[in-house]
Amino acid sequence: ADGPSSEWLDYQGSPRGTDIECEGWRQEAALRMLNNNLDPEVAENPEDLVVYGGTGRAARSWDAYDAILSELRTLDDDETLLVQSGKPVGRFKTHERSPRVLIANSNLVGAWDDWEHFHELESKGLIMYGQMTAGSWAYIGTQGIIQGTFETLAEAARQHFPDREGLEGTITVTAGLGGMGGAQPLAVTMNRGVCIAAEVDEHRIDRRIETDYCMEKTDDIDEAIELAEDAAADGEPLSIALHTNAAEMFEGMLERDFVPDIVTDQTSAHDELEGYYPAGHTVEEADALREADPDRYVEESLDTMQRHVEGLLEMQERGSVAFEYGNNIRGQVEEHRGVENAFDFPGFVPAYIRPLFCRGKGPFRWVALSGDEADIHRTDAAVKELFPDKEQLHRWIDLAQERVSFQGLPSRVCWLGYQSDDGLTERARFALRINELVADGEISAPVVVTRDHLDAGSVASPNRETEAMKDGSDAVADWPILNALLNCAAGADIVSVHDGGGVGIGNSLHTNNHVVLDGSDLAAEKARRVFTTDPGMGVIRHADAGYDEALDEATTSNVHVPMRED
Ligand code: NAD
Secondary structure (H helix, E strand, C coil): CCCCCHHHHHHCCCCCCCCCCCCCHHHHHHHHHHHHHCCCCCCCEHHHCEEECCCEECCCCHHHHHHHHHHHHHCCCCEEEEEECCEEEEEEECCCCCCCEEEEECCCCHHHCCHHHHHHHHHCCCCCCCCCCCCCCCCCCCHHHHHHHHHHHHHHHHHHCCCCCCCCCCEEEEECCCCCCCHHHHHHHHCCCEEEEEECCHHHHHHHHHCCCCCEEECCHHHHHHHHHHHHHHCCCEEEEEECCHHHHHHHHHHCCCCCCEECCCCCCCCCCCCCCCCCCCHHHHHHHHHHCHHHHHHHHHHHHHHHHHHHHHHHHCCCEECECCCCHHHHHHHHHCCCCHHHCCEHHHHHHHHHHHCCCEEEEEEECCCCHHHHHHHHHHHHHHCCCCHHHHHHHHHHHHHCCCCCCCEEEEEECCCCECCECHHHHHHHHHHHHHHCCCCCCCEEEEECCCCCCCEECCCCCCCCCCCCCCCCCHHHHHHHHHHHHHCCCEEEEEECCCCCCCCCEEEEEEEEECCCHHHHHHHHHHHHHHHHHHHHHHHHCCCHHHHHHHHHCCCCCCCCCC
């Protein structure tokens, strides 16, 4: 079928409530999460099955989407459905304790693992780009990344502006207001700072303003700078979307001798053909050029990216704190334009996130399958009750309730760590409590706990999550594969392995899991195992690389590390 499926048109988002279409809640959860990914309120371009992150898709085609739904509706409690790059390809009798759905997206054999081969196979209908949470049905809209962006910027503020209240009085300049990047202006203002974000596509700007992620918009760079400087001088939070190309914005700022405190970027630079926009064209002109002459588009796109990175490097030279925000823009211009000093500014993981990963701490998310906001508010209260001393966590939950609008099924994101207490990790304690609340009827329907692929022990991505590892093991991809196998062994309900998320095909391998908390003893058993082994992978991966924090966590939380050296 060419156009959107009639099933999708009927759903318009996930089914809600307590009546289910499938044989059990685990299958129903998969069906609802897939439809939630494609909710017009959640996805960036659902008519084309595109969820976020350039062309990250939830299913390979509309026919494949229909087929996944019909398989899920008849899948038994002891069967497993196999999805290969967004298309259902098999179904076997397994076991009640095994995953209900196994997903592999975008994976290619090493020597073929690049965009060129990928596009060739994609044009033959053989493969799909799954990004991270798009193809694993765990995307929850911009609210999914907001806490990660908030924590990253809070850590940047602690490191670089220790005398300030968060980012108060500082100006952060970035670009890209897409599915993930759209979280940046809100994360800056939640940290009390001022943000200017360049975006070429006015529709994206309007979407962020309508959902309260961004406050103002202008297409005048002088106005943007003036507004930002005034707000920063008054210590007032403010976010401004600047309707322009990022490379041109940085050049304009340099000409005006305007040097922000922090510079970064979240355009989809990982994909020079379908993610990044070349300068000198409107969005419509650029889209037409891509259709008519893709080779020229790619050349112009990479030329603009070079100017963009040179702008970031010059800002760093003049005193800005610069970091890459996980879109491989440095790798792109080093490889395709020979910019030798592109890696002079660090990636955000080694700069701000790795110490958390060493302790098995990472972002996870939960989704109320009922669709009832009250269920998420009950989980918010549960997090606070379970972790009464975590001030930053309480601040986050309060801010999220006040400032983050729900998109699609009500959901929440939070960073909890390993820190085993009485043999239970923080994530396991949380999940077990939610399972109890579902069993007691305090939460009206099952809750899915899932996570980003960006987590402590689930990714190999040398230009991002595993950049500059202490032992040089950046490109070793055994770790995510072991992580996915372990998630199956522990009984997660959906497990996926993808290639190319965040940084583009061939540059990363990563995994995801879902556990459905339906209040049953089986769910408790799965939750206890998965939320111990999965964050535990973060501890052992970083202990193996020789990080002291990880070795310390292994000791204090009793994580067995064979052959440990310290
Ligand atoms: P998206 O494709 O939804 O949005 C990208 C936006 O950038 C679009 O709105 C596009 O119009 C805009 N854009 C492209 N080129 C531009 C240019 N030259 N100037 C100004 N605007 C331009 O992507 P997304 O989901 O927001 O992700 C953005 C990037 O961040 C991707 O590379 C993604 O892989 C990466 N990412 C980062 C994290 C993280 O934790 N930091 C997580 C996921 C993804």
